[in-house]
Amino acid sequence: MxxxxxxxxxxxxxxxxxxxxxxxxxxxxxxxxxxxxxxxxxxxxxxxxxxxxxxxxxxxxxxxxxxxxxxIHYSFFKFQSLVNQLTGCHHRMSQDDTHFILRNNYCYKRMDNPRLAILREIIPDFTLEYKVPEKQSGKPYEHEIIRIPKDFKHAI
Known part of the structure; x- marks a missing residue:
């Protein structure tokens, strides 16, 4: 039933x-x-x-x-949703005193310039970094970390 x-x-x-x-x-x-x-x-x-x-x-x-x-301004959540769509991965949100941080622990392919340009239309002043974890098993991957200042300027 x-x-x-x-x-x-x-x-x-x-x-x-x-x-x-x-x-x-x-x-x-x-x-x-x-x-x-x-x-x-x-x-x-x-x-x-x-x-x-x-x-x-x-x-x-x-x-x-x-x-x-x-x-948090709604453009941040629009940005996060678009990041998830463009990468095909879920990015967890955290924060420190000055930044919102979107993190994906299993990034297999870095974002290219056209995708970054799309994201910069929403929030221009974010930084993106990749870190290789100390231990890896299986297919090589990186940690993808996007930092957005808490006082970010948004285009929306």
């Missing part, structure tokens, strides 16, 4: 990270159970929006007060 069931997941409203529970599941048929699990694992719900642990800080003077980091 085929039946339809609605599934629920929790996604960060700032960085779009998807919550994954201890069993490795990202969705559940119980909406409230999934929300509760995420909150037990340091995710925060503020005014109906959800934030992963990387997207907020706690006030030094008042531990109960949550400070959400500034929102």
């Amino acid at each position: 085929i039946y339809e069931e609605i599934m629920y997941g929790v996604k960060c409203d700032r960085c779009h990270e998807i919550y994954e529970n201890s069993d490795g599941c990202t969705v559940s048929s119980d909406k409230y159970d999934m929300e509760e699990e995420a909150c037990e694992n340091d995710w925060q719900e503020i005014d109906g929006r959800h934030y992963c642990p990387d997207c907020y800080t706690r006030d030094e003077n008042d531990e109960d007060k949550i400070i959400v980091k500034p929102l």
